[in-house]
Amino acid sequence: MKKIKIGIAGCRGLSTLMGLRDIEDVEIAAMCDLDEDHLNKAAEEIGGDVKKFRIFEDMLESDIDAVIVATPMQCHVPQVLAALEAGKHVMSEVTAGVTMDELFWLCEAVEKYNKIYMFAENCVYIPKVQLVKQMVAKGMFGKPYYAEGMYLHDIHDILVYPSGKTSWRSYWQCGTRGNFYPTHSIGPVMQWFPDDYITEISTFTPGIHNPYGMKQDSGTTTMCRTNNGNLICLRTDCLSPRPHNMDRYTLQGTEGIFESAIYGKGRLAGDIDRVSLNSNKTEDGHMDWEALMNYKDLLPERYKNASEEQIHASHGGGDFFIVKDFIDAIRSGKQPELDVYKACEWTAVGLLSALSVANNGRTIEVPHFRPNMPLNEKVIKL
């Protein structure tokens, strides 16, 4: 089998190392980072005779087949477009882009250059998300009609780098209004609505209460309507003082409910992911909770057969399995499930939410990202 040579841009890309090393005939051939110290440290971690580049475009000149773009959000689209033009396959970190125009360019470039584009939305791969997906497919929740996805992560301590310089996060994340980081919430939830796409959104916030001088609201709540009339509620809060809970989800269907655990330490530790199914009513006819993992036999085979190391990779194994799907897509020549259209739809929900917030929660239409979208649909409609 022909060896696939990968280049990684940005140190976050190292989260994929374990997955890449576990796959035959894959070599991490190049590493790119503007910061020389980060670059040297990353190259050491990768080992072997990995080639080092400070400039992304220089790395594209080398004989790599694919790139993992894990630089800051505002670099993603310019770098992905350059990589596709240079004939490389791409896996891009979240979010896909920082403007709606970028999203339209991204779709056009993937269609033009016919290379694999995979969106690195790793929370989709979290075991509980995959298990609920299997249970939905078996009809165990009846017809799903409502879901929630929450990303609650106080990031005030990373708005400034340890060197004292301002981080990109102060501008492209907490310097914006609306839900700047929607994909960890919406990506997993959309796994449970396989025939749906988001048609309109409306976002409300409680205003700006952070003491850091950031424009970002103290939490955003975005209601998303889908083409099939289902409702999804997204909450992102990255500046309020609270413990992290970055993968909190709910699914309600006509026959039951899934609620994920609330993380806690000390006295409140030990909360579990849970379900309540009509088919499992107590003897007196009431519904009660039981552990989601009572159904773990329904997990996809690769999760059941995963090594301890794989399942403990970051995001409950997500950072491991996602790489395998990227490499499989390259080998098969078929775009992966997390393709450019999903990347753009989920990212657009966040970008459009800023417009909704600025207009008192006004409902905004989300373009239907799909192959060969007509030009007149590549617009923001008010």
Ligand SMILES: NC(=O)c1ccc[n+]([C@@H]2O[C@H](COP(=O)([O-])OP(=O)(O)OC[C@H]3O[C@@H](n4cnc5c(N)ncnc54)[C@H](O)[C@@H]3O)[C@@H](O)[C@H]2O)c1
């Ligand atoms: N999927 C996830 O779970 C997850 C988690 C964290 C971050 N992210 C995403 O990963 C990306 C990086 O986040 P981070 O926390 O690692 O940021 P970071 O600021 O800690 O690191 C970014 C790295 O990219 C380098 N860099 C910046 N501009 C560059 C350029 N033009 N060319 C080459 N290198 C460049 C920087 O020197 C730095 O080493 C972001 O898009 C973020 O949204 C995803």
